[in-house]
Amino acid sequence: xxMCNCSLVTHPAPDFVAQAVMGDGTITEDFKLSDYRGKxxxxxxxxxxxxxxxxxxxxxxxxxxxxxxxxxxxxxxxxVDSVYTHLAWKNTEPRAGGVGNLQYPMVSDITKNISxxxxxxxxxxxxLRGLFLIDRDGIVRHSVINDLPLGRSTAEALRMVDxxxxxxxxxxxxxxxxxQGESGMKASAEGVAExxxxxx
Numbered sequence: 001x002x003m004c005n006c007s008l009v010t011h012p013a014p015d016f017v018a019q020a021v022m023g024d025g026t027i028t029e030d031f032k033l034s035d036y037r038g039k040x041x042x043x044x045x046x047x048x049x050x051x052x053x054x055x056x057x058x059x060x061x062x063x064x065x066x067x068x069x070x071x072x073x074x075x076x077x078x079x080v081d082s083v084y085t086h087l088a089w090k091n092t093e094p095r096a097g098g099v100g101n102l103q104y105p106m107v108s109d110i111t112k113n114i115s116x117x118x119x120x121x122x123x124x125x126x127x128l129r130g131l132f133l134i135d136r137d138g139i140v141r142h143s144v145i146n147d148l149p150l151g152r153s154t155a156e157a158l159r160m161v162d163x164x165x166x167x168x169x170x171x172x173x174x175x176x177x178x179x180q181g182e183s184g185m186k187a188s189a190e191g192v193a194e195x196x197x198x199x200x
């Protein structure tokens with residue numbers, strides 16, 4: 001089994017060029033991650049089309065896509081399937097086990113090189129459930145990796161986008177369980193004491 005104990009957080013996201021099914025159902029031959037520079041990106045990997053936990057995740061990200069868009073954040077999914085399998089799954093209604101008309105790109109990692117470059121390839125077969133928040137400069141600022149049975153939270157992904165944007169705007173750090181609209185913390189001993197005196 002291939003193992004990667006490294007973290008991409010604070011490093012540039014590995015760039016890639018691949019086929020993808022776009023939100024409008026067209027197939028592009030040269031989807032490029034770096035074309036999204038200047039925007040935030042939630043890049044998430046899932047094991048395989050026409051499986052079990054995966055459709056619930058893809059549909060959840062599609063449902064919350066307007067919230068990500070409000071935050072100038074693009075959502076991109078990746079699996080080891082071909083674009084033709086992606087398209088077939090997209091053209092299958094959820095009640096029949098499909099994902100329906102997803103409005104974000106579905107990248108084909110049929111060579112498995114993208115999953116490998118992000119440290120997610122399991123048994124040289126499928127990607128673990130990795131999610132990466134990439135900032136406007138292409139730097140990975142947050143990641144989470146789940147084992148195959150464990151679905152992810154779109155609410156937590158949105159919270160991380162909010163936290164990053166709050167930090168960038170205000171220069172204050174975000175304490176545990178922080179949510180948009182709450183106080184941040186000055187990154188100093190005094191700031192910690194001030195925050196904890198009000199919130200501990």
